[in-house]
Amino acid sequence: MNNKTSPRILVLGGGFGGLETAFYLRMRLGNWADITVISDRDSFFFKPNSIYIPFGLDAERLKIELDGPMKRRNIRFIQTQAHQIDSINKIVYTDADKYPFDFLVVATGANTYPEEIPGLEEYGHDIWTPQGMMSLRGAFEDLAREASVSHPKRVLFMVPPNNKHAGPLYEMAFLFDSWLNKNNHHGGIDIVWTTYEKDYLQDFGNRFDPIITEEFERRNITAYKDYEVERVEPKEVVYKNGQSVTYDLLVSFPPYVASTPFLGLPSDPRGFVTTYQESRRVIECPRIYAVGDITNFPVKQAYLAVLQADAAAEHIAAEILDTEPKIKYNHPVSMYVLDEVDTAIFAQIPLEVKNFYQQTAEVNEADPEAYRVGTSPVWHYGKKLLGLYLPQRFRAGKPLHSGLTWQGMEAGLKVISQVLSS
Ligand SMILES: Cc1cc2nc3c(=O)[nH]c(=O)nc-3n(C[C@H](O)[C@H](O)[C@H](O)COP(=O)(O)OP(=O)(O)OC[C@H]3O[C@@H](n4cnc5c(N)ncnc54)[C@H](O)[C@@H]3O)c2cc1C
Structure with a gap:
């Protein structure tokens, strides 16, 4: 991008996908980008650990106020609801105002129906x-x-x-x-x-x-x-x-349905936005990306929302910096811990997209190195650790999938999964 002014990057949604995108872009681009996050709530909620609320966990402990992390990373935060996207003129309409953008990342998640x-x-x-x-x-x-x-x-x-x-x-x-x-x-x-x-x-x-x-x-x-x-x-x-x-x-x-159906974007009947696989760019919409539960990727998980956010942010950064994107969402490998308290099931799941437009995905079961599922009480403590570490990253205004701690944890998880899983 040969433009002397800072590109205006707008991120819709303050969940896993939105925050990962915004913090990754700030880390990658330094202050040479004008980043704004719009979300209808003033806090991030760590949904994966909400399973413990019925058994006594205080829901307030899963909330992170967005104001602090945003200020820390020089990201503008606007609390309002987005309801329309003009993909031609590059404007988002919200309850508060309308916001023009050079790049847009839609991460408004799903809702239940x-x-x-x-x-x-x-x-x-x-x-x-x-x-x-x-x-x-x-x-x-x-x-x-x-x-x-x-x-x-x-x-x-x-x-x-x-x-x-x-x-x-x-x-x-x-x-x-x-x-x-x-x-x-x-x-x-x-x-x-x-x-x-x-x-x-x-x-x-x-x-x-x-x-x-x-x-x-x-x-x-x-x-x-x-x-x-x-x-x-x-x-x-x-x-x-x-x-x-x-x-x-x-x-x-x-x-599930899309939390907000955006009529201006190509979507399936449930409102899930259609994207290209590797970049998460919205089909036929230059410089508009969608990540996480709002997309038509068939499996909807925080872990995958974060992988998608990293790929989208990398593609935006690459266009701005005129380099090659370092991360692509071609062969996503998900990780999941299903907690039972006395034990837990851990899975590392390689997903292959089978139908580009409908985004049907299948698990690549033939790859024994990548596909692992196993049970051990160790994973219960692993889930607890992740529940402490991940929100800390967002609190500090940092992306989840970066830094030495994450790389160490990921390498550790791979080794432990080889030992404990089939
Ligand atoms: C009980 C439970 C347990 C889970 N456990 C796990 C787990 O163990 N591992 C895992 O990987 N996944 C888990 N998930 C799934 C995971 O929480 C979701 O996949 C993840 O939150 C998706 O992230 P997202 O950013 O796409 O959407 P969300 O996290 O839903 O974020 C969407 C954001 O957009 C905002 N928003 C919505 N509409 C608008 C609008 N119109 N304008 C402005 N802002 C808007 C919302 O306020 C929110 O901030 C769990 C989900 C639940 C419900």
């Missing part, structure tokens, strides 16, 4: 927001108080189609079971699990299924696969295969 399933919004609890997690805490405590051997109660966990990251619901079922055991509440409560999936956690390949089957058996959780919900009644879920399961408390992770 329980309305897609009749009855789910009325009768189901979900695990999407801190408020939802607090309400679940109350519901778990009430149930534990009311249940007894003579008055048994049932908690049904249910994964519907079009949920894009079922892992946290599996964690919730296991954590709930561990919580019941720890507090001697198990007498009157049974747990049932249903999922539309053919294999447990199928988005992460075929190696989770036997491990999770074993976990369900170990914990006496009755579980059914290939149960696609048709509708939810006040005390019963009815499935498309003709079966039904009764419940006293229903916990679900509803279908």
Whole structure:
């Protein structure tokens, strides 16, 4: 870019994708870029650890106020909601004002859409927001108080189609079971699990299924696969295969949609923005990128949002500095820890995109070096460590995937996963 003025880079969203992009760009470009982050909330929320809220964690501990880190990195922060993108004239319209840009990164994330399933919004609890997690805490405590051997109660966990990251619901079922055991509440409560999936956690390949089957058996959780919900009644879920399961408390992770559908960008029917694979640039929109849950990449995870943010930021930096991008999102390898407290499942998952436009991805199961899944109590502590380290990086205004500590941790994770995983 042969322009003497600083390029105006606008980032929409203050979540994993947005913050990683903004902090990476500041690190890469120094002060030679005018970076603005627009988000509708004044804080970042570390969602992965919100699974502990129903069991006592204070939700406030997962929040990072954005003002401090932004000032520290000389990034302008504007709290407002974006609702329209003019990709031709390069302007974002928000509730506060309109903002012109040279480069735009859209990282506004996903939302859940329980309305897609009749009855789910009325009768189901979900695990999407801190408020939802607090309400679940109350519901778990009430149930534990009311249940007894003579008055048994049932908690049904249910994964519907079009949920894009079922892992946290599996964690919730296991954590709930561990919580019941720890507090001697198990007498009157049974747990049932249903999922539309053919294999447990199928988005992460075929190696989770036997491990999770074993976990369900170990914990006496009755579980059914290939149960696609048709509708939810006040005390019963009815499935498309003709079966039904009764419940006293229903916990679900509803279908996903884009949190804000931007009509000015090419998107699928759920509002997920279509991007080129390696750069995360939006199809046919020069200098507009999208990262994280808002994109049509089929697996939606914080870890992947960060990898996508690094690729997008690298491509923007390369264009500005007239160099070659050092990071591409061609063969993403995800990492995931599914915590159960007494143990945890760790997975390193190489994902291959199979259909460019629809962005269907498959796990490259043939690559034994890259695809690893294993169980060990060590991973529980690994997840705790990550939960301390990652928010610290954002608090300091630094990208997650950089620096010596991260490189050391990543190398360590690879070695431990080779030792502990299959
Ligand atoms: C309970 C739970 C547990 C999870 N556990 C894990 C895990 O262990 N590992 C993992 O990798 N992933 C996990 N995830 C998934 C992970 O949290 C998401 O994939 C990740 O947050 C996506 O990041 P993002 O930046 O794309 O979106 P988000 O983090 O959702 O951020 C979007 C941001 O955009 C803002 N925004 C939205 N709309 C607008 C608008 N119109 N204008 C301005 N700002 C807007 C929002 O306020 C927010 O700041 C979990 C999710 C949940 C719910």
